[in-house]
Amino acid sequence: MIIAERSDFRKYASVNPHFSKVCDFLENTDFTTVEDGRVDIDGDAVFANFMTYEADGVPGQQFETHKKYLDIHLVVSNTEKMAVSAAVDATLKVDFDVQQDIGFYDSEIYQMVTLTESNLLVTFEEDFHQPKIRVNDEPVRKLVIKVLNAEV
Template sequence: MIVTERNNFRRYQNLNPYFPQVCDFLESTDLLSLAEGRYEIAGNNAYANVMSYISDGIAGSGKFETHDNYLDIHLVIQGKDKIAVAVPRKAKLIQEYDKNADIAFYQSEEFQVIDLNEFNLLVAFKEDFHQPKIRVNDELVKKMVIKVKVE
Protein backbone atom coordinates (compact mmCIF):
# COMPACT_ATOMS: atom_id res chain seq x y z
CA MET A 1 0.00 0.00 0.00
CA ILE A 2 1.13 3.50 -0.75
CA VAL A 3 -0.44 6.55 0.87
CA THR A 4 1.06 9.78 -0.37
CA GLU A 5 0.34 13.35 -1.27
CA ARG A 6 -0.93 13.46 -4.84
CA ASN A 7 1.81 15.83 -5.94
CA ASN A 8 4.45 13.29 -4.76
CA PHE A 9 3.06 10.34 -6.71
CA ARG A 10 5.61 10.68 -9.54
CA ARG A 11 8.24 9.42 -7.06
CA TYR A 12 6.65 5.98 -7.48
CA GLN A 13 6.50 5.97 -11.28
CA ASN A 14 9.08 3.18 -11.61
CA LEU A 15 6.95 0.67 -9.67
CA ASN A 16 4.66 -0.07 -12.61
CA PRO A 17 5.15 0.49 -16.36
CA TYR A 18 1.86 2.44 -16.56
CA PHE A 19 2.49 4.75 -13.58
CA PRO A 20 4.24 7.41 -15.72
CA GLN A 21 1.11 7.71 -17.88
CA VAL A 22 -1.06 7.88 -14.75
CA CYS A 23 1.18 10.67 -13.43
CA ASP A 24 0.86 12.55 -16.73
CA PHE A 25 -2.93 12.15 -16.61
CA LEU A 26 -3.18 13.42 -13.03
CA GLU A 27 -0.85 16.35 -13.71
CA SER A 28 -2.53 17.46 -16.94
CA THR A 29 -6.22 16.89 -16.15
CA ASP A 30 -8.62 19.24 -14.39
CA LEU A 31 -10.12 16.57 -12.16
CA LEU A 32 -12.92 18.82 -10.93
CA SER A 33 -14.24 19.18 -14.48
CA LEU A 34 -14.56 15.43 -15.07
CA ALA A 35 -18.06 13.98 -15.30
CA GLU A 36 -18.84 10.56 -13.89
CA GLY A 37 -17.67 7.73 -16.11
CA ARG A 38 -14.60 5.98 -17.49
CA TYR A 39 -11.50 7.78 -18.80
CA GLU A 40 -8.81 6.03 -20.81
CA ILE A 41 -5.23 6.60 -19.68
CA ALA A 42 -3.43 3.69 -21.37
CA GLY A 43 -6.29 1.70 -22.89
CA ASN A 44 -7.20 -1.33 -20.80
CA ASN A 45 -3.82 -1.12 -19.06
CA ALA A 46 -4.75 1.99 -17.09
CA TYR A 47 -8.08 3.76 -16.88
CA ALA A 48 -9.98 5.92 -14.43
CA ASN A 49 -13.52 5.61 -13.13
CA VAL A 50 -15.09 8.78 -11.74
CA MET A 51 -18.07 8.40 -9.41
CA SER A 52 -20.09 10.36 -6.86
CA TYR A 53 -21.73 8.96 -3.74
CA ILE A 54 -22.39 9.54 -0.06
CA SER A 55 -20.14 7.26 1.99
CA ASP A 56 -22.19 5.01 4.23
CA GLY A 57 -19.86 2.13 5.14
CA ILE A 58 -18.73 1.19 8.61
CA ALA A 59 -15.08 0.13 8.80
CA GLY A 60 -14.74 -3.62 9.21
CA SER A 61 -18.44 -4.39 8.93
CA GLY A 62 -18.47 -4.84 5.19
CA LYS A 63 -16.41 -6.75 2.67
CA PHE A 64 -12.76 -6.10 1.93
CA GLU A 65 -11.92 -6.50 -1.75
CA THR A 66 -8.77 -7.47 -3.59
CA HIS A 67 -7.79 -7.75 -7.24
CA ASP A 68 -5.25 -9.95 -9.05
CA ASN A 69 -4.95 -8.25 -12.44
CA TYR A 70 -5.28 -4.56 -11.54
CA LEU A 71 -4.16 -2.43 -8.65
CA ASP A 72 -6.35 0.44 -7.49
CA ILE A 73 -5.42 4.07 -7.00
CA HIS A 74 -8.09 5.77 -4.89
CA LEU A 75 -8.30 9.55 -4.78
CA VAL A 76 -10.96 12.01 -3.74
CA ILE A 77 -11.66 14.81 -6.18
CA GLN A 78 -14.09 16.66 -3.94
CA GLY A 79 -15.13 16.02 -0.35
CA LYS A 80 -13.75 13.60 2.23
CA ASP A 81 -13.79 9.84 2.37
CA LYS A 82 -12.17 6.98 4.24
CA ILE A 83 -10.96 3.56 3.20
CA ALA A 84 -10.27 0.62 5.50
CA VAL A 85 -7.33 -1.66 4.70
CA ALA A 86 -6.67 -5.17 6.04
CA VAL A 87 -3.84 -7.64 5.50
CA PRO A 88 -4.32 -11.17 4.11
CA ARG A 89 -3.05 -13.03 7.18
CA LYS A 90 -5.84 -11.51 9.28
CA ALA A 91 -8.64 -11.94 6.73
CA LYS A 92 -11.15 -14.70 6.00
CA LEU A 93 -12.25 -15.44 2.44
CA ILE A 94 -16.01 -14.97 2.03
CA GLN A 95 -16.32 -14.91 -1.77
CA GLU A 96 -13.95 -16.77 -4.09
CA TYR A 97 -12.00 -14.88 -6.72
CA ASP A 98 -14.09 -14.05 -9.79
CA LYS A 99 -11.69 -13.99 -12.74
CA ASN A 100 -14.10 -12.05 -15.00
CA ALA A 101 -14.68 -9.31 -12.44
CA ASP A 102 -11.10 -9.49 -11.07
CA ILE A 103 -12.30 -9.44 -7.48
CA ALA A 104 -12.45 -11.54 -4.32
CA PHE A 105 -14.02 -10.57 -1.00
CA TYR A 106 -12.81 -11.06 2.56
CA GLN A 107 -13.81 -10.18 6.10
CA SER A 108 -11.38 -9.00 8.73
CA GLU A 109 -11.63 -7.76 12.28
CA GLU A 110 -8.18 -6.17 12.09
CA PHE A 111 -7.72 -3.20 9.80
CA GLN A 112 -6.61 0.39 9.65
CA VAL A 113 -8.60 3.35 8.35
CA ILE A 114 -7.03 5.88 6.01
CA ASP A 115 -8.46 9.38 5.53
CA LEU A 116 -8.70 10.40 1.88
CA ASN A 117 -8.97 14.02 0.87
CA GLU A 118 -8.41 16.24 -2.15
CA PHE A 119 -4.63 16.21 -1.70
CA ASN A 120 -3.64 12.58 -1.16
CA LEU A 121 -4.13 9.17 -2.75
CA LEU A 122 -3.93 5.52 -1.80
CA VAL A 123 -2.53 2.75 -3.97
CA ALA A 124 -3.92 -0.68 -3.09
CA PHE A 125 -1.92 -3.65 -4.35
CA LYS A 126 -3.19 -7.25 -4.36
CA GLU A 127 -2.12 -7.78 -0.75
CA ASP A 128 -3.91 -4.62 0.43
CA PHE A 129 -7.46 -5.80 1.04
CA HIS A 130 -9.54 -2.64 0.99
CA GLN A 131 -13.03 -1.53 1.96
CA PRO A 132 -13.91 1.77 0.26
CA LYS A 133 -16.66 4.28 1.06
CA ILE A 134 -16.27 4.41 4.84
CA ARG A 135 -18.61 7.06 6.24
CA VAL A 136 -17.17 10.46 7.13
CA ASN A 137 -20.29 12.64 6.93
CA ASP A 138 -23.46 13.08 4.85
CA GLU A 139 -21.80 15.15 2.13
CA LEU A 140 -21.38 14.04 -1.47
CA VAL A 141 -17.97 12.62 -2.39
CA LYS A 142 -16.60 12.82 -5.91
CA LYS A 143 -13.96 10.15 -6.27
CA MET A 144 -11.71 8.60 -8.87
CA VAL A 145 -10.44 5.03 -8.85
CA ILE A 146 -7.68 4.39 -11.34
CA LYS A 147 -7.29 0.75 -12.36
CA VAL A 148 -3.71 -0.10 -13.38
CA LYS A 149 -2.72 -3.42 -14.93
CA VAL A 150 -0.27 -5.43 -12.83
CA GLU A 151 2.74 -6.42 -14.96
Template sequence: MILDSLKNGFLYYGINPRLQRAFEYLATTDLRALELGRHEIDGDAIFINVMELDLKRPEDAPIEVHNKYIDIQVLVDGTAEEMGWSERRNCSKPCGPFDEQKDVQFYADRPQNFVSVKPGQFAIFLPEDAHAPMVGQGHIKKVIVKVLK
Protein backbone atom coordinates in the same frame (compact mmCIF):
# COMPACT_ATOMS: atom_id res chain seq x y z
CA MET B 1 -0.69 0.59 0.72
CA ILE B 2 0.69 4.06 0.09
CA LEU B 3 -0.91 7.33 1.18
CA ASP B 4 0.54 10.56 -0.19
CA SER B 5 -0.16 13.87 -1.92
CA LEU B 6 -0.78 13.96 -5.68
CA LYS B 7 2.17 16.32 -6.08
CA ASN B 8 4.42 13.42 -4.98
CA GLY B 9 3.09 10.89 -7.49
CA PHE B 10 6.42 10.89 -9.33
CA LEU B 11 8.02 9.17 -6.35
CA TYR B 12 6.15 5.95 -7.17
CA TYR B 13 6.93 5.53 -10.88
CA GLY B 14 9.34 2.69 -10.08
CA ILE B 15 6.64 0.43 -8.61
CA ASN B 16 5.17 -0.29 -12.04
CA PRO B 17 6.06 1.17 -15.46
CA ARG B 18 2.43 2.22 -16.04
CA LEU B 19 2.22 4.31 -12.87
CA GLN B 20 4.10 7.17 -14.53
CA ARG B 21 1.44 7.55 -17.22
CA ALA B 22 -1.34 7.26 -14.63
CA PHE B 23 0.14 9.97 -12.38
CA GLU B 24 0.89 12.23 -15.35
CA TYR B 25 -2.77 11.94 -16.35
CA LEU B 26 -3.89 12.80 -12.82
CA ALA B 27 -1.54 15.81 -12.75
CA THR B 28 -2.71 17.24 -16.10
CA THR B 29 -6.45 16.57 -15.96
CA ASP B 30 -9.18 18.59 -14.29
CA LEU B 31 -10.57 15.69 -12.27
CA ARG B 32 -13.59 17.70 -11.11
CA ALA B 33 -14.68 18.21 -14.71
CA LEU B 34 -14.63 14.49 -15.59
CA GLU B 35 -18.00 12.91 -16.26
CA LEU B 36 -19.02 9.91 -14.21
CA GLY B 37 -18.11 6.49 -15.59
CA ARG B 38 -15.12 4.83 -17.22
CA HIS B 39 -12.41 6.78 -19.06
CA GLU B 40 -9.63 4.91 -20.88
CA ILE B 41 -6.07 6.16 -20.70
CA ASP B 42 -4.44 3.09 -22.28
CA GLY B 43 -7.27 0.64 -22.97
CA ASP B 44 -7.55 -2.06 -20.32
CA ALA B 45 -3.96 -1.40 -19.15
CA ILE B 46 -4.82 1.97 -17.54
CA PHE B 47 -8.33 3.32 -17.09
CA ILE B 48 -10.25 5.32 -14.54
CA ASN B 49 -13.65 5.06 -12.95
CA VAL B 50 -15.20 8.35 -11.86
CA MET B 51 -17.98 8.05 -9.30
CA GLU B 52 -20.10 10.03 -6.89
CA LEU B 53 -21.51 8.28 -3.87
CA ASP B 54 -22.58 8.50 -0.27
CA LEU B 55 -20.02 7.21 2.20
CA LYS B 56 -20.81 4.19 4.39
CA ARG B 57 -20.36 3.09 7.96
CA PRO B 58 -17.25 0.92 8.50
CA GLU B 59 -19.36 -2.18 9.14
CA ASP B 60 -21.10 -1.71 5.76
CA ALA B 61 -17.86 -1.51 3.73
CA PRO B 62 -16.51 -4.95 2.82
CA ILE B 63 -12.83 -5.51 2.29
CA GLU B 64 -11.89 -6.10 -1.34
CA VAL B 65 -8.81 -7.42 -3.14
CA HIS B 66 -7.66 -7.44 -6.77
CA ASN B 67 -5.32 -9.80 -8.61
CA LYS B 68 -4.61 -7.99 -11.89
CA TYR B 69 -4.87 -4.31 -11.06
CA ILE B 70 -3.27 -1.73 -8.80
CA ASP B 71 -5.74 0.90 -7.53
CA ILE B 72 -4.91 4.58 -7.22
CA GLN B 73 -7.84 6.09 -5.34
CA VAL B 74 -8.19 9.88 -5.36
CA LEU B 75 -10.76 11.96 -3.51
CA VAL B 76 -11.89 14.77 -5.82
CA ASP B 77 -14.74 16.41 -3.86
CA GLY B 78 -15.70 15.97 -0.22
CA THR B 79 -13.97 16.61 3.07
CA ALA B 80 -12.43 13.17 3.65
CA GLU B 81 -12.84 9.49 2.81
CA GLU B 82 -11.80 6.83 5.28
CA MET B 83 -10.19 3.75 3.75
CA GLY B 84 -9.65 0.53 5.63
CA TRP B 85 -6.55 -1.59 5.05
CA SER B 86 -5.42 -5.11 5.91
CA GLU B 87 -2.75 -7.44 4.69
CA ARG B 88 -4.40 -9.64 2.09
CA ARG B 89 -2.82 -12.74 3.56
CA ASN B 90 -4.75 -12.11 6.80
CA CYS B 91 -8.16 -12.16 5.10
CA SER B 92 -9.90 -15.45 5.85
CA LYS B 93 -13.65 -14.89 5.42
CA PRO B 94 -14.42 -14.72 1.67
CA CYS B 95 -17.89 -13.58 0.61
CA GLY B 96 -17.99 -15.89 -2.39
CA PRO B 97 -15.48 -16.75 -5.12
CA PHE B 98 -13.07 -14.38 -6.86
CA ASP B 99 -14.78 -12.61 -9.79
CA GLU B 100 -12.22 -12.89 -12.60
CA GLN B 101 -14.15 -10.59 -14.95
CA LYS B 102 -14.33 -7.74 -12.42
CA ASP B 103 -10.98 -8.61 -10.80
CA VAL B 104 -12.40 -8.48 -7.30
CA GLN B 105 -13.08 -10.61 -4.27
CA PHE B 106 -14.83 -9.40 -1.14
CA TYR B 107 -14.16 -10.50 2.43
CA ALA B 108 -16.15 -10.20 5.65
CA ASP B 109 -12.97 -9.55 7.65
CA ARG B 110 -12.57 -6.16 9.33
CA PRO B 111 -9.70 -3.83 8.36
CA GLN B 112 -6.63 -3.73 10.60
CA ASN B 113 -6.31 0.06 10.15
CA PHE B 114 -8.12 3.06 8.69
CA VAL B 115 -6.58 6.12 7.04
CA SER B 116 -8.21 9.39 6.10
CA VAL B 117 -7.75 10.53 2.49
CA LYS B 118 -8.39 14.20 1.79
CA PRO B 119 -8.78 16.05 -1.54
CA GLY B 120 -5.40 16.27 -3.27
CA GLN B 121 -4.22 13.01 -1.73
CA PHE B 122 -4.21 9.46 -3.07
CA ALA B 123 -4.03 5.92 -1.78
CA ILE B 124 -2.34 3.16 -3.77
CA PHE B 125 -3.52 -0.38 -3.14
CA LEU B 126 -1.39 -3.17 -4.60
CA PRO B 127 -2.73 -6.71 -5.08
CA GLU B 128 -1.18 -7.57 -1.69
CA ASP B 129 -3.38 -4.95 -0.01
CA ALA B 130 -6.94 -5.63 1.08
CA HIS B 131 -8.92 -2.42 1.30
CA ALA B 132 -12.32 -1.13 2.38
CA PRO B 133 -12.91 2.23 0.68
CA MET B 134 -15.84 4.64 0.81
CA VAL B 135 -16.14 4.90 4.59
CA GLY B 136 -17.20 8.06 6.37
CA GLN B 137 -20.02 10.56 6.31
CA GLY B 138 -21.29 12.68 3.47
CA HIS B 139 -21.25 12.63 -0.32
CA ILE B 140 -18.03 12.46 -2.37
CA LYS B 141 -16.70 12.41 -5.90
CA LYS B 142 -13.70 10.17 -6.43
CA VAL B 143 -11.50 8.77 -9.15
CA ILE B 144 -10.15 5.23 -9.11
CA VAL B 145 -7.30 4.61 -11.53
CA LYS B 146 -6.93 0.94 -12.44
CA VAL B 147 -3.35 0.10 -13.48
CA LEU B 148 -2.55 -3.36 -14.84
CA LYS B 149 0.23 -4.83 -12.70
Protein backbone atom coordinates in the same frame (compact mmCIF):
# COMPACT_ATOMS: atom_id res chain seq x y z
CA MET C 1 0.28 -0.15 -0.31
CA ILE C 2 1.32 3.40 -1.01
CA ILE C 3 -0.16 6.40 0.80
CA ALA C 4 1.18 9.63 -0.66
CA GLU C 5 0.39 13.18 -1.55
CA ARG C 6 -0.74 13.40 -5.17
CA SER C 7 1.97 15.96 -5.85
CA ASP C 8 4.60 13.37 -4.84
CA PHE C 9 3.28 10.47 -6.91
CA ARG C 10 5.91 10.82 -9.65
CA LYS C 11 8.45 9.56 -7.09
CA TYR C 12 6.75 6.17 -7.40
CA ALA C 13 6.78 5.99 -11.22
CA SER C 14 9.36 3.18 -11.20
CA VAL C 15 7.12 0.86 -9.13
CA ASN C 16 4.95 -0.08 -12.13
CA PRO C 17 5.67 0.46 -15.86
CA HIS C 18 2.26 2.17 -16.26
CA PHE C 19 2.65 4.65 -13.39
CA SER C 20 4.24 7.30 -15.65
CA LYS C 21 0.95 7.45 -17.62
CA VAL C 22 -0.89 7.91 -14.32
CA CYS C 23 1.48 10.74 -13.39
CA ASP C 24 0.81 12.50 -16.70
CA PHE C 25 -2.94 12.08 -16.21
CA LEU C 26 -2.83 13.46 -12.67
CA GLU C 27 -0.71 16.43 -13.68
CA ASN C 28 -2.72 17.34 -16.80
CA THR C 29 -6.37 16.70 -15.89
CA ASP C 30 -8.86 19.18 -14.49
CA PHE C 31 -10.98 16.83 -12.37
CA THR C 32 -13.77 19.39 -12.02
CA THR C 33 -14.65 18.95 -15.70
CA VAL C 34 -14.72 15.14 -15.83
CA GLU C 35 -18.13 13.41 -15.77
CA ASP C 36 -18.88 10.21 -13.87
CA GLY C 37 -17.99 7.02 -15.73
CA ARG C 38 -14.95 5.45 -17.32
CA VAL C 39 -12.12 7.56 -18.71
CA ASP C 40 -9.50 5.85 -20.86
CA ILE C 41 -5.93 6.84 -20.08
CA ASP C 42 -3.97 4.09 -21.87
CA GLY C 43 -6.54 1.60 -23.17
CA ASP C 44 -7.08 -1.38 -20.89
CA ALA C 45 -3.67 -0.91 -19.26
CA VAL C 46 -4.73 2.26 -17.40
CA PHE C 47 -8.20 3.72 -17.03
CA ALA C 48 -10.15 5.66 -14.43
CA ASN C 49 -13.63 5.27 -13.02
CA PHE C 50 -15.12 8.58 -11.81
CA MET C 51 -18.01 8.34 -9.37
CA THR C 52 -20.12 10.40 -7.02
CA TYR C 53 -21.83 8.78 -4.04
CA GLU C 54 -22.75 9.09 -0.39
CA ALA C 55 -20.23 7.12 1.64
CA ASP C 56 -22.20 4.78 3.86
CA GLY C 57 -19.75 2.04 4.80
CA VAL C 58 -19.05 0.79 8.28
CA PRO C 59 -15.41 -0.24 8.93
CA GLY C 60 -14.77 -3.97 8.75
CA GLN C 61 -17.92 -4.92 6.82
CA GLN C 62 -16.39 -6.10 3.55
CA PHE C 63 -12.90 -5.92 2.12
CA GLU C 64 -11.98 -6.38 -1.52
CA THR C 65 -8.85 -7.18 -3.47
CA HIS C 66 -7.87 -7.37 -7.13
CA LYS C 67 -5.22 -9.36 -9.00
CA LYS C 68 -5.16 -8.08 -12.59
CA TYR C 69 -5.32 -4.38 -11.68
CA LEU C 70 -3.93 -2.18 -8.94
CA ASP C 71 -6.23 0.52 -7.58
CA ILE C 72 -5.27 4.15 -7.08
CA HIS C 73 -7.95 5.86 -4.96
CA LEU C 74 -8.27 9.66 -5.11
CA VAL C 75 -10.98 11.81 -3.57
CA VAL C 76 -11.72 14.78 -5.82
CA SER C 77 -14.11 16.50 -3.41
CA ASN C 78 -14.94 15.88 0.25
CA THR C 79 -13.20 13.26 2.44
CA GLU C 80 -13.51 9.49 2.71
CA LYS C 81 -12.06 6.90 5.01
CA MET C 82 -10.87 3.49 3.86
CA ALA C 83 -10.16 0.45 5.99
CA VAL C 84 -7.16 -1.64 4.96
CA SER C 85 -6.27 -5.15 6.06
CA ALA C 86 -3.94 -7.98 5.09
CA ALA C 87 -4.56 -11.48 3.75
CA VAL C 88 -3.24 -13.04 6.96
CA ASP C 89 -6.01 -11.26 8.92
CA ALA C 90 -8.86 -11.93 6.48
CA THR C 91 -11.23 -14.77 5.68
CA LEU C 92 -12.78 -15.39 2.29
CA LYS C 93 -16.38 -14.19 2.05
CA VAL C 94 -17.08 -14.60 -1.69
CA ASP C 95 -14.87 -16.58 -4.09
CA PHE C 96 -12.58 -14.53 -6.31
CA ASP C 97 -14.30 -13.61 -9.58
CA VAL C 98 -11.64 -13.62 -12.30
CA GLN C 99 -13.98 -11.97 -14.85
CA GLN C 100 -14.68 -9.02 -12.53
CA ASP C 101 -11.17 -9.12 -10.98
CA ILE C 102 -12.50 -8.96 -7.42
CA GLY C 103 -12.61 -11.04 -4.27
CA PHE C 104 -14.44 -10.21 -1.04
CA TYR C 105 -13.24 -10.89 2.49
CA ASP C 106 -14.10 -10.30 6.14
CA SER C 107 -11.58 -9.00 8.64
CA GLU C 108 -11.80 -7.75 12.18
CA ILE C 109 -8.23 -6.43 12.07
CA TYR C 110 -7.71 -3.30 10.01
CA GLN C 111 -6.29 0.20 9.93
CA MET C 112 -8.01 3.35 8.76
CA VAL C 113 -6.72 5.69 6.06
CA THR C 114 -8.25 9.12 5.50
CA LEU C 115 -8.39 10.20 1.87
CA THR C 116 -8.55 13.94 1.29
CA GLU C 117 -8.44 16.04 -1.86
CA SER C 118 -4.63 16.13 -1.70
CA ASN C 119 -3.55 12.54 -1.16
CA LEU C 120 -4.01 9.10 -2.72
CA LEU C 121 -3.92 5.44 -1.79
CA VAL C 122 -2.48 2.71 -4.03
CA THR C 123 -3.64 -0.82 -3.23
CA PHE C 124 -1.84 -3.87 -4.57
CA GLU C 125 -3.14 -7.45 -4.64
CA GLU C 126 -2.08 -8.09 -1.03
CA ASP C 127 -3.76 -4.90 0.21
CA PHE C 128 -7.32 -5.76 1.19
CA HIS C 129 -9.33 -2.54 1.22
CA GLN C 130 -12.78 -1.29 2.08
CA PRO C 131 -13.72 2.04 0.45
CA LYS C 132 -16.72 4.31 1.05
CA ILE C 133 -16.49 4.64 4.82
CA ARG C 134 -18.57 7.60 5.97
CA VAL C 135 -16.91 10.75 7.26
CA ASN C 136 -19.86 13.12 6.80
CA ASP C 137 -23.21 13.46 5.03
CA GLU C 138 -21.88 15.26 1.94
CA PRO C 139 -21.47 13.43 -1.39
CA VAL C 140 -18.00 12.12 -2.19
CA ARG C 141 -16.58 12.67 -5.68
CA LYS C 142 -13.88 10.13 -6.31
CA LEU C 143 -11.86 8.44 -8.96
CA VAL C 144 -10.30 5.03 -8.90
CA ILE C 145 -7.54 4.55 -11.43
CA LYS C 146 -7.14 0.92 -12.49
CA VAL C 147 -3.54 0.08 -13.44
CA LEU C 148 -2.52 -3.22 -15.01
CA ASN C 149 -0.51 -5.20 -12.49
CA ALA C 150 3.05 -5.61 -13.75
CA GLU C 151 3.25 -8.96 -11.91
CA VAL C 152 0.39 -10.58 -13.88
